[in-house]
Amino acid sequence: LAPYTLGNASSSITIIDNESSPIHSIQGTGAAATAGTFTAEAIVTGIYPTLSPAGFYIQEENADADADPNTSEGIFVVSATAVAVGDLVRVTGTVQENGVTPSFNQAVFSSPTVTILSNGNPLPTAIDITLPVTATADFEKYEGMIVRFPGTLTVTNNDGVGTFGEA
Numbered sequence: 001l002a003p004y005t006l007g008n009a010s011s012s013i014t015i016i017d018n019e020s021s022p023i024h025s026i027q028g029t030g031a032a033a034t035a036g037t038f039t040a041e042a043i044v045t046g047i048y049p050t051l052s053p054a055g056f057y058i059q060e061e062n063a064d065a066d067a068d069p070n071t072s073e074g075i076f077v078v079s080a081t082a083v084a085v086g087d088l089v090r091v092t093g094t095v096q097e098n099g100v101t102p103s104f105n106q107a108v109f110s111s112p113t114v115t116i117l118s119n120g121n122p123l124p125t126a127i128d129i130t131l132p133v134t135a136t137a138d139f140e141k142y143e144g145m146i147v148r149f150p151g152t153l154t155v156t157n158n159d160g161v162g163t164f165g166e167a
Contacts, residue, residue, distance in 0.1 A: 013038060020090065023060050023144075024071035030165070031140055032097040033075070033107030039092040044120050045074065045082045045146050053078045055108070055130070057144050059124045073124065074144025075107050081114040086123065090115045106143050 020041040027033050036079040042058035066073075077091050093112030126148040133139065158165045 009115050021056070022066065023073050023075050024066045024068065026095055027072040027075065027143065028072045029141075030069070031137065032070060033094055035060055035094075037093065038109075039090060040075070041088065041090045041117065042074075043124060044066060044085055044089055045123055047083060047085060054080050054082055056081075057148045058091065059145055061088075062119070062124050065124070067136050070141050072107075072141055072143040072145055073143075074146070075109060076144055077109045077112055077114065079109075079112050079114050083114065083116060087119050088117045088118055088121050121133070 018060060021038045021136050023040050023042060025034075026038050026040065040058065042060050042064075044056050045059045046057040048055060048057075055078040057074055057076055075095070077089075077093075079091075083089060091109050091112045093109040093113050103160055124146055126146045127142060128150050129139075129142060129147050131149065131151060131153075141150050155167070158167055
């Protein structure tokens with residue numbers, strides 16, 4: 001094998017587990033999300049830069065949603081990262097329920113790292129909500145998701161619209 005010399009060599013590698021967790025597994029079926037550090041990949045569905053704290057909602061793509069109607073596929077991300085509706089993002093951060101001030105009374109990713117993976121993706125399909133529900137807790141399974149009310153809705157107590165321009 002001249003002119004080559006064979007010898008011993010060593011190498012080391014670092015394995016990074018960057019597999020994402022489905023949002024429905026983070027949200028679960030109860031009233032509170034699972035607290036901890038997670039990575040999720042989902043579509044940006046709404047951006048709220050003037051909230052305090054600012055952020056955006058993400059929701060699983062239709063293909064990644066589970067079949068359990070009692071788990072939410074959406075979550076709020078507390079971040080000032082510039083994203084657009086339809087961006088596929090990877091978010092790694094601490095998930096907290098009521099964990100930020102002011103409290104949103106919902107699950108959020110706080111102190112996240114946000115990476116935009118692609119742009120212009122289709123939004124997840126809206127979930128139909130039939131009213132009335134038996135308790136306000138029934139809305140927990142829709143937390144952070146795109147929803148639609150297929151029935152006719154009526155706005156009441158709207159006298160402030162004509163008087164003060166507020167609803």
